[in-house]
Amino acid sequence: MRATRQLSITLPQEMAVAVRQRVESGDYASDSEVVREGLRALAERERAVEHWLRTDVVSAYEKLRADPSRARTIAQVREKLRHTREAIEQE
Incomplete structure (x- = not known):
């Protein structure tokens, strides 16, 4: 079984340009890498919110x-x- 799955996605123009710019800058090798990194960041943020809810809240x-x-x-x-x-403004 393959470890990856090909998807076709549609992005707003500004997001598509941002993805392309990251690839063209050399920070990422492909559009897929940019999307994967974004999904990892989203998952991490969701874990952080879940942790905050379960502990602090x-x-x-x-x-x-x-x-x-x-x-x-x-x-x-x-x-x-x-x-x-x-008080902060007076500092």
């Missing part, structure tokens, strides 16, 4: 369920973000 949710007083309103979150932004 679930942990925060469980802490909130254990102690609902930790909850903040949208207004409180916006105020905190405003103060943080102001």
